[in-house]
Amino acid sequence: MNFLYPHYRFGSIVEISFEWLKEQGLTTLLLDVDSTLKYYSSPLILPEVADWIEQKRACGVRFCLLSNGRQRRICKTAESLNLPYLAPAYKPLPFGCRKAMRQEHFEPRQTALIGDQVFADVMAANLAGIRSILVTPLRPEEEPFFARMKRPLEQLVLNGYERNR
Ligand SMILES: [Mg+2]
Structure with missing residues (x-):
């Protein structure tokens, strides 16, 4: 089950501080887009999330968006x-992560x-x-059926994770 357990868990991306990232030795971050940076139904990044990215970038953290969404749509988010x-x-396959890290020299x-x-x-x-x-996903109720379908199973995994830590 270990490959299903996150190393760390936060309520929201904006709760992650630069000091914490530094303590963990994290200088580069791959970011999911839908339900992490924005509501599923909206094309707009939440302003507090955009601020968070800016602040971390000013501290020297580097980012790359890594989404299963279509290229045309994610390209616009990345540009913004x-x-x-x-x-x-193609998450959960690991190849996209590796390719993004190679591409960005992470x-x-x-x-x-x-x-x-x-x-x-x-x-x-x-x-x-x-x-x-x-x-925690932003507004999971807005997600399409195939994403919501996985949430109860996720909960089972996370219950096990919480018991184990
Ligand atoms: Mg997502």
Whole structure:
């Protein structure tokens, strides 16, 4: 089950401080997009999330968006944030993570993937050999059926994770 367990868990991406990232030795971050940076139904990044990215970038943290969404859509999000991206990433497969790290010259030991899905983000990061940071999805009720379908199973995994830590 270990490949399904996140290394760290936060309520939201904005709760992650620069000091904490520094303590963990994390300098580069791969970011999921839908339900992590924005509501599923909206194309707009939440303003507090955009601020969070800006603040961390000012401290020297580097980012790459890593989404299973279509290239055309994620490209616009990446442009609005002025960040590089890789999409579609085909998470939970690890190849997208590895490709994005190669593309951006990210050191795997200093990289984590932040995302909201156990069966996509956490698995992809763990299989790629980097750290995984799970956040609570923003407005999960807006997600399409195939994403919501996985949530009860995720809950089972996370119950086991909470018991184990
Ligand atoms: Mg997501």
